[in-house]
Amino acid sequence: MENIKLKINGIEVSAPKGSTILDAAHLAGVKIPTLCYFKEINEIGACRVCVVEVKGARNLVAACVHPATDGMEVLTATPQLIKSRKKTLELMLSAHDRRCLECVRSGNCEFQSMCQELGVEDSGFYDGDRPIHEIDTTAPHLIRDNNKCILCRRCTSICEQRQHVAVIGPNNRGFDTVIGSPFEMGLGDTSCIHCGQCVSVCPTAALQEKPYIDEVLAAIADPTKYVVVQPAPSVRTALGEEFGYPIGTDVEGKMAAALRRIGFDGVYDTCFGADLTIMEESEEFRKRLIDGVGKMPMFTSCSPGWVSFCEHYYPELIENLSSCKSPQQMFGAVAKTYYATEKKIDPKDIVSVSIMPCTAKKYEAGRDDQSAAGPGIPDVDYSITTRELARMIRKVGLDFRNLPDEKFDDIMGDSTGAGVIFGASGGVAEAALRTLVARLENKELKDVDFHAVRGMDGIKEATIHVAGKDVKIAVTSGMTNAKKILDQVRAGTSDYDFIEVMGCWGGCVAGGGQPHCDAETWNHTDVRGLRAKVLYDIDVKREYRKSHKNPSIIKLYDDYLVGGPGADKAHHILHTSYKKRKVNEFLD
Amino acid sequence: MLERTQVPPFEGTKEQEKQLLAMIAAHKDERGALMPILQKAQDIYGYLPIEVQTMISDETGISLEKVYGIVTFYSQFSLTPKGKYHISVCLGTACYVIGAGDIFEVIEKKLGIKGGECTPDGKFSLDGCRCIGACGLAPVLTINSDVHGRLTLDDIDPMLAQYE
Ligand code: SF4
Ligand code: SF4
Ligand code: SF4
Ligand code: FES
Ligand code: FES
Numbered sequence: 001m002e003n004i005k006l007k008i009n010g011i012e013v014s015a016p017k018g019s020t021i022l023d024a025a026h027l028a029g030v031k032i033p034t035l036c037y038f039k040e041i042n043e044i045g046a047c048r049v050c051v052v053e054v055k056g057a058r059n060l061v062a063a064c065v066h067p068a069t070d071g072m073e074v075l076t077a078t079p080q081l082i083k084s085r086k087k088t089l090e091l092m093l094s095a096h097d098r099r100c101l102e103c104v105r106s107g108n109c110e111f112q113s114m115c116q117e118l119g120v121e122d123s124g125f126y127d128g129d130r131p132i133h134e135i136d137t138t139a140p141h142l143i144r145d146n147n148k149c150i151l152c153r154r155c156t157s158i159c160e161q162r163q164h165v166a167v168i169g170p171n172n173r174g175f176d177t178v179i180g181s182p183f184e185m186g187l188g189d190t191s192c193i194h195c196g197q198c199v200s201v202c203p204t205a206a207l208q209e210k211p212y213i214d215e216v217l218a219a220i221a222d223p224t225k226y227v228v229v230q231p232a233p234s235v236r237t238a239l240g241e242e243f244g245y246p247i248g249t250d251v252e253g254k255m256a257a258a259l260r261r262i263g264f265d266g267v268y269d270t271c272f273g274a275d276l277t278i279m280e281e282s283e284e285f286r287k288r289l290i291d292g293v294g295k296m297p298m299f300t301s302c303s304p305g306w307v308s309f310c311e312h313y314y315p316e317l318i319e320n321l322s323s324c325k326s327p328q329q330m331f332g333a334v335a336k337t338y339y340a341t342e343k344k345i346d347p348k349d350i351v352s353v354s355i356m357p358c359t360a361k362k363y364e365a366g367r368d369d370q371s372a373a374g375p376g377i378p379d380v381d382y383s384i385t386t387r388e389l390a391r392m393i394r395k396v397g398l399d400f401r402n403l404p405d406e407k408f409d410d411i412m413g414d415s416t417g418a419g420v421i422f423g424a425s426g427g428v429a430e431a432a433l434r435t436l437v438a439r440l441e442n443k444e445l446k447d448v449d450f451h452a453v454r455g456m457d458g459i460k461e462a463t464i465h466v467a468g469k470d471v472k473i474a475v476t477s478g479m480t481n482a483k484k485i486l487d488q489v490r491a492g493t494s495d496y497d498f499i500e501v502m503g504c505w506g507g508c509v510a511g512g513g514q515p516h517c518d519a520e521t522w523n524h525t526d527v528r529g530l531r532a533k534v535l536y537d538i539d540v541k542r543e544y545r546k547s548h549k550n551p552s553i554i555k556l557y558d559d560y561l562v563g564g565p566g567a568d569k570a571h572h573i574l575h576t577s578y579k580k581r582k583v584n585e586f587l588d
Numbered sequence: 589m590l591e592r593t594q595v596p597p598f599e600g601t602k603e604q605e606k607q608l609l610a611m612i613a614a615h616k617d618e619r620g621a622l623m624p625i626l627q628k629a630q631d632i633y634g635y636l637p638i639e640v641q642t643m644i645s646d647e648t649g650i651s652l653e654k655v656y657g658i659v660t661f662y663s664q665f666s667l668t669p670k671g672k673y674h675i676s677v678c679l680g681t682a683c684y685v686i687g688a689g690d691i692f693e694v695i696e697k698k699l700g701i702k703g704g705e706c707t708p709d710g711k712f713s714l715d716g717c718r719c720i721g722a723c724g725l726a727p728v729l730t731i732n733s734d735v736h737g738r739l740t741l742d743d744i745d746p747m748l749a750q751y752e
Contacts, residue, residue: 166651172660182656183638190653584642584652 006072021052021063021074026524032076033085033114036152037064038201039523041161047092047152049085049114052076060084082118089120095130097147098122103205104391110203110518111150133178138186140366141194141359142209146178149206154519155179155198162505163479165309167192179206189586191312193479195305195503196359196385196512201519209359209513212382213392219351219381220263227351228266228339229259230273230331230412233423234357234508235386236538237531241515242390243400248530250538253405258393259355260406269408270354271415273331274422274431276556277302278547280324280574281428282435283565285498289471290440295319297474297489297496300428302326304364305503305512307578309479314486315580323575325370325379327422328354328361331412332379333372333573338560339412340373347373354383357423357511360503372573385513414552417448417539424532425477425507426453426460429500433464433473434546440467448545454536456506456528459484472496478505506532595668596710598639607632608640612647622650622658626665635666668706671713673751677729680719687741688727692716694741698748712751 002017008028015024025032036047045065052063055073060081068074075081093115100106115122133146153170156179160166167190171180181190199207219225240251259267281300288294301307301322310317325333332354336347354361364370365380372379384392393400407413418434421427430450437445452462453473458481462473474496476482482501488494504511506528517527544550561570611628615621625644626636633640636659645652659665677683677692692714696702699712706713722728725737736747 160651160654167653169651169653169657170661171657182641182652584645 004068004070006068006070006074008074009076015068019068021054021061021066021068021072022050024068025052025063025074025076030076031520032063033117034064034519035110035114035150035203036154037523038154038157038519041201042152042154042157044153044157047150048088051081051084051088053078053081086118086120089115089118092150093120093122096150097130097145103148104208104211105148105205105516108516108518109205112204131175136180136186136188137210138188139192139194140188140210140363141196142187142199142207144179144187145206145208146180147206148204149179150204151177151179152203153179154201154203155207158197158201161480163193163195163197163309163503164313164483165191165193165195165479168198185586191308191581191583191585193305193308193312193503194360194363195479197504198512199359200510200512200514200516201522203519209385209388210362211388211391212362212384213388213395216351216353216382216384217262217392217395219353224349225351226265226343226345226349227263227353228268228335228412229264229353229355230268230270230328230335231255231259231355231389232270232328232357232361232508233274233420233427233535234511234514234531235355235389237423237509237534238357238514239386239390241517242387243393245401247517247521247525247527248534250534252538253407254400254403255389256408257403257406258389258398258400261398261403262392262396264353266412267409268331268335268412269415269419270327270331270356271419271422272412272550272552273327273329273334274302274419275416275547275550275553276330276334276574277324277327277422277428278418278431278435279553279557279565280330280570281322282432282439284322284324285432285436286439287566289469289497290467297494297499298322300432300500300502301576302422302428303358303501303503303508304360304367305358306479306482306501308360308363309482309503310486310501311578311581312583312585313479313483314490315582317486317489318578318580320489321578323571323577325574325576326361326364327419328356328383329364329370329379329576330574332365333370334412334556336373336377336379337573338556341560342411347377351381352379354380355386355389356383357386357508357514358383358504359385359512361513367576368579369576387513387515390515411552414550415542416547416550417542417545418547419550420538420542421535423508423535424454425456425502425505426450426475426500427507427535428502429453429462429473429475429498431547432498432500435548437464437466438546438548444546453500454532456526456532458505471498473498473500475500477502477507479503481505509535595637596706596708598637600633600639604632605643608643609647612644616648621648622655626655626659630665633669635669637667637669666704668704668713669710671706672711673713673731675712675714675729675731676717676720677714678718678720678722678727679716680723682719682723683727686726688729690741691727691729691739691744694744695748698744712748 013028034050045062050063051060053075136144156169236252240249332352340347361383365383418431453475460475509531510528728737
């Protein structure tokens with residue numbers, strides 16, 4: 001590629017043609033502060049904290065969107081620039097509820113750290129004009145507090161561009177501008193799919209998950225309750241980031257130790273639920289493919305963000321969704337039936353808690369037809385995010401870095417490598433194939449790695465020859481990517497048999513409940529890939545790598561789910577149903 | 589629920605809906621079609637309530653939030669219908685300094701609506717406007733094409749009563 005040469009702060013830099021000033025500065029190791037900029041998602045040049053001086057230009061320019069050109073001379077940190085940036089931040093601060101001390105984002109808030117770095121003075125010049133916004137708690141998964149919003153629009157851009165949902169946006173104009181939903185509806189009244197990607201990219205505390213930390217701690221403290229916990233595969237790939245470990249550090253052992261010390265009565269693993277999902281899903285797929293029972297292609301159903309998207313935006317395709325509950329719900333269902341029987345506990349006294357990289361799991365826990373033990377006994381009582389777990393660990397005073405590595409408890413803590421890779425886009429398809437091939441051909445695969453479905457591309461394809469058939473597989477994540485495939489399926493032009501869909505791009509490792517990374521990190525690091533690698537590394541190390549080889553799963557079917565996968569008992573406990581919904585359904 | 593603008597019940601007719609759908613069908617594949625569609629929709633209905641914006645969203649595939657964001661950005665669009673009697677209070681400088689602000693507020697209270705809204709029975713709507721060139725009569729307001737000048741707060745009740 002052609003290169004250009006320019007000078008940044010007097011130092012010669014060479015950068016590919018088409019770079020912005022910000023890109024070129026990054027190559028030269030020069031940091032320019034940014035707030036609204038989020039690579040490929042929000043490149044709108046709105047906040048003006050990234051202003052720089054360009055020799056010969058009349059005004060300061062926004063480095064994040066201004067192209068770098070040959071021979072350009074740029075200054076990034078003159079006293080005048082720092083003053084200008086401070087002014088910009090002070091203006092934002094004047095309309096901000098700046099009670100940092102009690103704020104969930106204090107310590108990892110991009111706005112707070114920038115104000116500190118630039119030495120902004122909080123003297124409250126404009127306090128009189130601060131608009132007071134009502135806090136929106138109508139959604140099941142997140143809280144919007146516009147008193148902390150700096151109008152960067154990263155949330156609205158990701159919702160529209162990555163998720164094709166666009167239920168939030170800027171309303172009104174000028175001083176009255178607020179981020180919200182149409183007609184001042186609460187987010188809970190819209191067709192939001194609960195993915196939490198907006199929370200992930202928000203630099204401040206304007207968006208946060210709906211927390212259940214106190215409820216969970218109260219259940220643990222209640223001697224009449226038996227509290228079981230299941231962390232999802234992806235939680236162990238990212239929890240460490242909250243305690244200073246580099247992105248991509250496996251903290252499975254410390255996480256198990258932490259959960260035990262928080263006081264959970266049983267420390268288990270969602271990967272067990274994932275193995276169970278594979279047992280049911282591969283049998284369901286076999287029935288559709290070989291016996292011709294049910295619609296083809298079959299979509300996976302473990303991502304509740306995706307399930308909501310299908311219900312609202314492609315209601316004509318809900319019969320293509322696998323009827324399998326997600327691993328979270330299968331785990332919860334088994335905890336309140338089989339496990340309750342084994343341990344002789346009344347299911348009403350079991351509190352089932354999940355730790356998820358996802359905010360949509362909070363919504364999923366409250367969906368209809370997710371109560372295997374009977375009405376009023378939900379499979380999962382509380383779902384909390386990876387971030388909430390980190391807060392809980394700090395709240396109870398654990399020194400995470402110095403915890404020993406421990407194992408999960410027996411019965412529901414056992415998992416195979418197949419259950420672990422569920423957290424990465426392609427992982428469900430790969431895990432399903434390992435078991436499907438065994439089931440259809442009655443022989444075991446030697447090489448269990450399906451590289452074609454790995455990696456962070458938005459759409460991946462593979463064809464597997466099994467039982468005399470070419471089975472065509474597609475793997476997609478992020479709803480804007482998925483839409484391309486869904487449109488083909490709807491039009492009848494797709495020839496796929498099995499389609500794995502995950503709500504968030506890259507899969508659960510990049511879910512809306514994972515630890516916050518600042519935009520700078522997202523812009524320059526393969527966060528998803530590094531976290532996913534943790535899962536593939538664990539997979540190789542697990543004793544078993546195929547779900548149907550999990551001894552605890554084999555025992556579960558032998559002792560309790562009589563008839564095997566897909567039989568009546570399993571169907572009653574482990575499967576669910578869907579509903580046709582609309583995009584704009586509040587008028588009905 | 590967050591605070592919402594008051595609107596009288598939607599009374600769009602089948603005929604209006606037919607016109608709207610035909611108009612959207614004619615425009616929807618054009619680039620930047622939303623602005624002209626919104627303008628024409630407002631011509632058809634006189635305002636852009638949730639029912640109309642939803643039809644536009646469903647037909648164009650543009651999210652309702654995008655539609656609403658644009659409607660609330662441009663002052664040419666209205667979320668509320670004009671009442672049978674539309675009151676427009678001049679808030680220009682001459683009127684303002686002599687008490688138009690108070691008059692506006694008293695009318696808001698008496699009608700139970702805010703500026704930009706319409707009473708639920710569809711009778712009165714209220715807006716502020718810039719100088720209408722009748723500064724000699726300040727403070728001044730118009731109700732449809734009638735001009736009421738040199739108003740005091742005591743004049744408001746009898747004035748409104750004329751439109752019962
Ligand atoms: S959002 Fe950031 S700046 Fe605002 S109160 Fe919270 S920590 Fe402080
Ligand atoms: S949770 Fe997802 S769908 Fe809902 S507003 Fe946020 S980004 Fe959009
Ligand atoms: S809610 Fe957060 S991401 Fe959205 S505009 Fe406000 S500060 Fe930015
Ligand atoms: S304008 Fe460049 S980061 Fe906001
Ligand atoms: S200011 Fe009111 S008419 Fe001129």
